[in-house]
Structure formats: C-alpha cells, structure tokens
Amino acid sequence: MTRQQLLDLYFMDARSKLIDIAAFLDRVDRGEGDADFRLDAFRKALAELNRGEPVRAKGVLMSLSDPTTEPIAKAPGKGAVGAWPGTGIRCE
Amino acid sequence: MRYIEPHGHMVSRVTDDYEAMVLAGCRAVCEPAFWAGYDRSGPEGFYDYFCQLTDYEPKRAAKFGLPHFTWLCINPKESEDMVLAKEVMALIPQFLERPNVLGIGEIGLNKNTRNELKVLEQHIDLAARHDQLILVHTPHLEDKYKGTRLILDAMKADTRIEPARVIIDHVEEHTIQMVLDEGFWAGITLYPESKTTPPRAIDMFEVYGGQRVWLNSACDWGRSDPLAVPKTAVEMRRRGHSDETIDQLVFQNPIRFLSQNPRFTVH
Ligand SMILES: [Zn+2]
Numbered sequence: 001m002t003r004q005q006l007l008d009l010y011f012m013d014a015r016s017k018l019i020d021i022a023a024f025l026d027r028v029d030r031g032e033g034d035a036d037f038r039l040d041a042f043r044k045a046l047a048e049l050n051r052g053e054p055v056r057a058k059g060v061l062m063s064l065s066d067p068t069t070e071p072i073a074k075a076p077g078k079g080a081v082g083a084w085p086g087t088g089i090r091c092e
Numbered sequence: 093m094r095y096i097e098p099h100g101h102m103v104s105r106v107t108d109d110y111e112a113m114v115l116a117g118c119r120a121v122c123e124p125a126f127w128a129g130y131d132r133s134g135p136e137g138f139y140d141y142f143c144q145l146t147d148y149e150p151k152r153a154a155k156f157g158l159p160h161f162t163w164l165c166i167n168p169k170e171s172e173d174m175v176l177a178k179e180v181m182a183l184i185p186q187f188l189e190r191p192n193v194l195g196i197g198e199i200g201l202n203k204n205t206r207n208e209l210k211v212l213e214q215h216i217d218l219a220a221r222h223d224q225l226i227l228v229h230t231p232h233l234e235d236k237y238k239g240t241r242l243i244l245d246a247m248k249a250d251t252r253i254e255p256a257r258v259i260i261d262h263v264e265e266h267t268i269q270m271v272l273d274e275g276f277w278a279g280i281t282l283y284p285e286s287k288t289t290p291p292r293a294i295d296m297f298e299v300y301g302g303q304r305v306w307l308n309s310a311c312d313w314g315r316s317d318p319l320a321v322p323k324t325a326v327e328m329r330r331r332g333h334s335d336e337t338i339d340q341l342v343f344q345n346p347i348r349f350l351s352q353n354p355r356f357t358v359h
Contacts, residue, residue: 001332009330010291057292061266065237066204075172075203080233089237 021046041083062089093117095321095342096358098350099198099227099261099279099308101126102160103141103149109311109318110156116322119343120358121153122350124163124198124227129313131170135179138166142183146190161356163197163227164188171211172203181211181218188222194353195219197227198261201239204231212246220252225353227279230262233286240267244274257352261308262287268300277304277349282320290324294331297341306346 001009028039041064048059064082067089094117102110102123113121123145132138145162153160164187166180187193196219201208219226228247231239243260247253260271261279264287271278280296281287288296293307309320317323321342328338350356 005332057295058265061264062237064234065266066234068238069241071204071206071209071242073206075205075208078169078202080203080231080235082233084234 037085038081038083045083059090065089093322093325093342094119094339095325096306096346096350097121097309097311097318097321098306098346099124099281099310100318101310101312102153103144104313105311105318107152107155110153110158113318114156114158116319118158118322120159120161120356122161122163122194122346123149124229125165126167126198126229126312127169135176135183138180139183142187146187146192150192159192159358161192161194161350163195164193165196165199165215166211167198168200168202168208168212168229168231172205172207174207174211177207177211177214181214184218185222188224191355194350194356195225195227196222197225198229199226200229200243201231202229202235204235204239204242209242209246212243213250216246216250216253220250225350226253226258228258228260230260230267236262236264237266240270244270244276247276248274256304259306259349262310263296264288265292265296268296272300272304277306280305280307281310282307282317282324283310284315284317290320290327293324294328294333297328298331302337302341302345304345304349305341306349307342 028035045060045063048056048063051059064084066084097113097118100121100123102121125141125145142164150160164184166177171177196215199212199215201212228243230236230243240260247258255275259277259279262281263271263278268278280293282290282293297305307321307324309316309318311318325338325342347358
C-alpha cells in the first residue's frame with residue numbers, strides 16, 4: 001500500500017492511541033507517591049519510537065523484555081507485569 | 093469466507109460463540125489443553141478435563157456442524173509442581189487414540205523456571221515417543237523473548253523432533269523471526285490487549301511471509317474474541333490482500349500443518 005493509503009487507514013486510530021499515551025503520562029505525573037520500575041521502562045520504550053527505520057514495534061518489545069538467558073529457580077507467581085525491572089534489550 | 097480456528101479454549105465459551113463462529117465461516121476448531129484460571133487440586137481434575145475435551149466438547153460443537161479437535165498436556169502454569177505434572181503426563185497416553193486428539197499441547201513455559209523447563213522436556217519426550225504433533229505456548233509479555241529462546245533450544249536439543257511438526261504460538265515482532273528461521277511454524281494470536289492486534293498481525297504476515305504461519309484467537313475465559321480470525325481477514329481485505337491470499341492464511345495454512353495428523357480432516 002502507499003503511504004497515503006496507510007495514513008488514510010490508520011492515522012486516526014494511531015492519533016487516538018498517541019493522545020491516550022500522553023494523557024496516561026500526565027495522569028501518572030499528577031498522581032502521588034513513588035512509581036515502580038514500570039514507569040522508567042515505559043519511558044525507555046517510548047524512545048524506541050524515534051528510530052529512523054521500521055523496527056520500532058520490535059524495539060519496544062525488546063526494551064520491555066527480560067534479557068537474561070538462564071531459567072530461574074522458582075516462579076514468583078503466575079502472572080507477568082509487562083516490563084522488566086532491570087534494563088531491557090536494545091535491538092540493533 | 094472460510095477459516096479454521098486452530099486455537100480456541102471452547103470449554104470456557106458459551107454456546108452462542110459456536111453459532112457465531114460457524115456463521116462467520118469457521119470449518120473446524122482446535123482446543124489445546126490449558127489452565128482453568130485456578131489450579132486443579134489433583135490429577136483427577138485433569139482426567140475429567142481430558143474427558144471433557146475428547147468427549148463432551150466435540151458433541152457440543154457438532155450441534156453446529158463444527159468439527160472439534162484437541163491437544164493434551166499439563167499446561168506450564170501448573171507444571172511448577174513436578175509431582176502433579178508427572179501424574180498428569182502418565183494419564184495422557186490413554187487419551188491419545190481418541191478420534192479428535194491432534195497431539196501434545198499447549199506445552200511451553202510461563203515464568204521460565206527450571207521446573208517448567210524440565211516438564212517441557214518431558215512433554216517433548218512424550219510427543220516424540222508417541223509420534224505426536226506439538227503445539228507450544230510462549231510466555232507472556234516481558235517473559236516471552238527469553239522463554240521463546242529456551243523453548244527453541246529445548247526443541248532443538250531433542251533430535252527426534254522435526255521443526256515442521258511443531259507450532260510455536262503467540263509470536264510477536266521480537267520472536268517471529270527466530271521461530272521461522274529454525275524451521276518451526278509460527279502462530280500469531282489476536283487479543284484485544286496483549287499479544288497482537290489485527291493490523292500488527294498483518295504487518296508480520298507482510299514482513300515475514302506467510303509460508304509457515306497461522307492466525308488464532310486463543311479465545312478463553314479472559315478478554316478475547318472468538319471472531320478475531322475472521323475480523324482479521326476483513327482487515328486484510330482493507331489492506332488490499334486478495335481473497336486467495338486470505339484463504340491461504342486463515343484456511344489452507346492451518347490445514348497444511350494440522351493434517352500432518354491424518355485424523356484432522358475438514359470438508
Ligand atoms: Zn491457549
């Protein structure tokens with residue numbers, strides 16, 4: 001598809017999601033108390049959007065991923081929270 | 093339109109979903125064994141669940157003329173308890189000859205623990221000994237990338253396993269390439285919040301090709317949409333894909349993989 005056609009199909013949807021992200025960050029700013037590691041991870045992942053090539057989705061996913069390679073001793077619970085407490089992976 | 097739903101947890105869905113799927117063009121549904129949303133208290137709970145998957149649920153689907161197939165295992169969310177896992181795996185062989193069983197699944201990892209990995213290796217061995225197809229669940233969110241790598245390593249370590257007989261499900265943009273590069277099939281799951289949306293699924297199809305890819309809704313008791321596959325087919329049309337290309341992805345591809353087990357037939 002042409003860039004023009006893709007804009008016609010998806011611009012309004014992406015615009016709405018972009019404003020939702022801005023409003024989410026504003027809401028968190030207005031909140032009280034400390035934020036956990038997820039906020040930092042989110043901000044780092046946002047930087048992936050500035051890439052000049054079409055690997056942004058992969059870049060965001062990698063930056064939120066556990067970069068370690070060894071299985072862990074015991075499950076801390078069953079769920080996942082969406083971000084890794086350490087530094088995620090920068091994909092090249 | 094015609095399509096296959098290759099991954100749907102129908103025991104958690106209402107009967108109206110069967111009707112809606114058939115009206116949308118669904119020609120067969122496949123149900124991997126998974127977590128009930130709570131831990132079952134013992135192997136008897138799994139025995140009952142395997143009876144439900146191989147006896148009761150196919151009858152419920154048949155009321156709508158929909159062929160129902162299934163996959164059996166203890167899911168990774170309950171495989172931290174290795175004693176329970178061993179007892180449940182011992183139950184599986186007696187069900188493998190039932191007419192709607194396609195293979196072992198959805199096995200895999202959840203939090204990437206040592207016990208989960210051991211149980212995964214035991215499932216791989218079970219599948220190899222009984223010459224079964226394998227359907228693999230990859231972990232959620234931050235655990236997916238690491239878990240996918242561990243799963244691929246475990247599969248490759250067992251030389252009896254042919255990658256073309258294994259589907260690695262719930263791939264995303266950071267895991268699809270490694271799965272396809274190693275010769276495995278890749279499943280793309282369409283969810284409202286996590287996993288992928290229809291536009292992203294189509295992006296992956298366009299970027300990585302659709303040779304060894306299927307789409308599924310993985311509908312279950314959580315937020316999910318049993319019509320996610322036909323809705324994505326509609327989105328593919330908006331993206332300019334031909335009816336033949338769409339049919340290939342949502343109908344012919346799952347048939348190509350699943351009919352490696354001769355029990356899988358669609359009319
Ligand atoms: Zn599932």
